[in-house]
Structure formats: C-alpha cells, structure tokens
Amino acid sequence: MxxxxxxxxxxxxxxxxxxxxxxxxxxxxxxxxxxxxxxxxxxxxxxxxxxxxxxxxxxxxxxxxxxxxxxxxxxxxxxxxxxxxxxxxxxxxxxxxxxxxxxxxxxxxxGWASSERFTSKDLIQNGLSGGANASARRAHLGARLGLGFANAKTFLLRLNHYGVTREEFEQALTEMEMEEEDGR
Structure with missing residues (x-):
C-alpha cells in the first residue's frame, strides 16, 4: 500500500x-x-x-x-x-x-528554490534542445529521470526544481546514448 x-x-x-x-x-x-x-x-x-x-x-x-x-x-x-x-x-x-x-x-x-544546476547550454550540448531529435531525446531522458515529457523550457525547469543531480543526469545520458548506439 x-x-x-x-x-x-x-x-x-x-x-x-x-x-x-x-x-x-x-x-x-x-x-x-x-x-x-x-x-x-x-x-x-x-x-x-x-x-x-x-x-x-x-x-x-x-x-x-x-x-x-x-x-x-x-x-x-x-x-x-x-x-x-x-x-x-x-x-x-x-x-x-x-x-x-x-x-x-x-x-x-x-523544490521552489531553483538550484540553477543546469542551463540551456546543457540541453543544447546534449542534443536535448535545438536539434532535429531533441524532443525524442528529452522524452527518453525524462522517462529515465522520472521527469516526464516536456518542451525544452519546462524540461530545464524540472531538472533544476525536482532535485536531479548532475551525476543522475550524466548517468541517464550515458545509458540513453548506449541504448541509441545498440539500436543502430
């Protein structure tokens, strides 16, 4: 229960x-x-x-x-x-x-106090914003991190307000990219 x-x-x-x-x-x-x-x-x-x-x-x-x-x-x-x-x-x-x-x-x-741990630069550098496949990558990463699907602005807000650590982010990205490579 x-x-x-x-x-x-x-x-x-x-x-x-x-x-x-x-x-x-x-x-x-x-x-x-x-x-x-x-x-x-x-x-x-x-x-x-x-x-x-x-x-x-x-x-x-x-x-x-x-x-x-x-x-x-x-x-x-x-x-x-x-x-x-x-x-x-x-x-x-x-x-x-x-x-x-x-x-x-x-x-x-x-958490209403933003940590500003992540910036739009993090999203762009990791193909989560501004790219052809960015929406799908955000959806996949959002599922891994328990953040759900969101546009780039909301995804960044969730990264900074839902307590995601840099380590969690990097690990989820690595796992996602390994899956993408295996799928090719």
Missing part, C-alpha cells in the same frame, strides 16, 4: 492504478476541480501526503501546475507519453501496470 494518496484525473485512471499498486486515489475530474475535491486533496496532503499523477498531455500538465502551486509539498510521478498512449488516446488509464509502478518508483518533489 502506498502511503500517499494519488491525485488522478478520472475513474479509469483509478482502475489502471489498481492493476499496478494498492493505493488510495482522489479524482480531479479533469480541470473541473470542485471545492469539495480541493478540500479532500488538502486533507490528504496534511494527513498522508499526495502524489500528483496526471495524464502526460497538455491538460494534465495544466492540472499538475495548478495543484503544485496550491500544494507545494506534493510529490510528482510521471508516466512517459509513449507508455500512456493507446488507440490515439493519451492518459494514465492507457498505461501498463509496469509503467505506473516505474513512475511511482521515481517520484520527485518539486
């Missing part, structure tokens, strides 16, 4: 999570966050802590940002977009139990 309460968007997300782990969930019903739902999330955050696990799409990201501002101690889990897509639909309900478990194993806590 996961100690924290998972915050998800819909009923089918709860079904998918139930196939992966034993956890209590609160459903946001998309961005339709009713006062009662926010009160329930607030109580869960105080008593047990919360993990935000929204869909890896733009709507899920808007919900995540809103909740992260309102609940700054929340933890964040990300299922990679490619692991949460089926039949043209993107969402946690599309993710396999293994993908959900991996996301929950790499939970991150947002």
């Amino acid at each position: 996961i100690k924290e309460v998972l915050i998800v968007e819909g009923k089918m997300d709860v079904v998918a999570i139930g196939k992966a782990v034993e956890a209590d969930c609160i459903i946001t019903e998309g961005f339709n966050l009713k006062p009662r739902t926010l009160k329930n999330i607030e109580e869960a955050a105080k008593r047990r802590g919360i993990i935000i696990l929204t869909d890896p799409d733009s709507a899920g990201e808007r919900i995540r940002k809103f909740l992260a501002k309102r609940f700054p101690t929340a933890k964040h889990a990300f299922v990679p977009r490619e692991e949460a897509t089926a039949a043209g639909d993107i969402g946690i309900e599309q993710a396999s139990p293994e993908s959900i478990r991996r996301a929950l194993e790499t939970v991150r806590t947002l």
